[in-house]
Amino acid sequence: MKVLGIESTAHTFALGIIDENYNILEDKRAIYKPKEGIVPLEAAKFHSKNANKLLKQISLEEIDLIAIATGPGLAPCLKVGVEFSKKLAKKAGKPLVAVNHCQAHIEIGKILCNTKNPVILYVSGGNTQVIYYNHGYKVLGETQDIGLGNAFDKLGRAIGLKFPCGPKIEKLAKKGKFTLLPYSVKGMDLNFSGILSEALRKIERGEKVEDVLFSFQEVCFSMLAEVCERAIAATGKEELLLVGGVAQNKRLREILETMCRERGAKFFAVPEKYAGDNGVMIAMAGLKNWKEGKKYNIEIKPNWRIDTL
Numbered sequence: 001m002k003v004l005g006i007e008s009t010a011h012t013f014a015l016g017i018i019d020e021n022y023n024i025l026e027d028k029r030a031i032y033k034p035k036e037g038i039v040p041l042e043a044a045k046f047h048s049k050n051a052n053k054l055l056k057q058i059s060l061e062e063i064d065l066i067a068i069a070t071g072p073g074l075a076p077c078l079k080v081g082v083e084f085s086k087k088l089a090k091k092a093g094k095p096l097v098a099v100n101h102c103q104a105h106i107e108i109g110k111i112l113c114n115t116k117n118p119v120i121l122y123v124s125g126g127n128t129q130v131i132y133y134n135h136g137y138k139v140l141g142e143t144q145d146i147g148l149g150n151a152f153d154k155l156g157r158a159i160g161l162k163f164p165c166g167p168k169i170e171k172l173a174k175k176g177k178f179t180l181l182p183y184s185v186k187g188m189d190l191n192f193s194g195i196l197s198e199a200l201r202k203i204e205r206g207e208k209v210e211d212v213l214f215s216f217q218e219v220c221f222s223m224l225a226e227v228c229e230r231a232i233a234a235t236g237k238e239e240l241l242l243v244g245g246v247a248q249n250k251r252l253r254e255i256l257e258t259m260c261r262e263r264g265a266k267f268f269a270v271p272e273k274y275a276g277d278n279g280v281m282i283a284m285a286g287l288k289n290w291k292e293g294k295k296y297n298i299e300i301k302p303n304w305r306i307d308t309l
Helices: 040-053 075-092 101-113 149-160 164-172 193-204 209-237 252-261 279-291
Strands: 002-007 012-019 024-031 062-072 098-099 119-123 128-133 137-144 239-243 267-269
Touching: 002 075, 002 101, 002 239, 002 279, 012 040, 012 193, 012 279, 024 075, 024 279, 040 075, 062 075, 062 101, 062 279, 098 101, 098 279, 101 119, 101 239, 101 267, 101 279, 119 209, 128 209, 149 164, 149 193, 149 209, 164 209, 164 252, 193 209, 193 252, 239 252, 252 267
Parallel strands: 002 062, 062 098, 119 239, 239 267
Antiparallel strands: 002 012, 012 024, 119 128, 128 137
């Protein structure tokens, strides 16, 4: 059995193929890289332009199942993926399954890291959530304003960095020293907008950019470590899994690994290659849901929360 996964929720249009044992057979991506923030309609046009180009790069022989991410995400981008997948499924005469984008990030992390029952820290552009599984995925805590990945991009654009800004900020931050920034954890929830605003003010006042970037990372990552440690204690779980685009940040991995080691827990992070949006993760989640008999309507769901699955 082979499964084709289609991703189009935001800046990436991607196709991935796996077999019944979750082995990765194909992984193709086209990434929209705007000068400023993502413009949904422009991203959708990019996806429309690149969908068939990517399709020609993969082998569709023996495909038995097609999976499409129907949310959460940007509505125009989701529409491109859904319409593309419907036409493809009809032409090939194959079943089409809907996948929650957030779940897909989690499933690929669990499968590739071979975790058992972890607390999950999902950190991406639009999402920052602490999640665990108990008869369905439950959100223990989350950002109350802006996703950390988006915060990084806003900060990066303010100093002239091009999208995606996270990796460039990580590199510059290595040259910095600590300067005071707000720390905002409320129970299990987090707020990043106030920290971002103060970081921007410090840069405007002439403070060294590298110092502000270093401090922004340290404060935000320390907040994540705090809520994850509390989640591990509250659930009694012995594993922490880091997924999502921001999971590529080595400093975040280092801080979380240290916290886990001190608690006697095991730390796992999705491989960097599969931290960002990709079609392989959609295929994996689609196959898992198909095997478990979980079926969702093929409809665009821009605000589809993982705790409503």
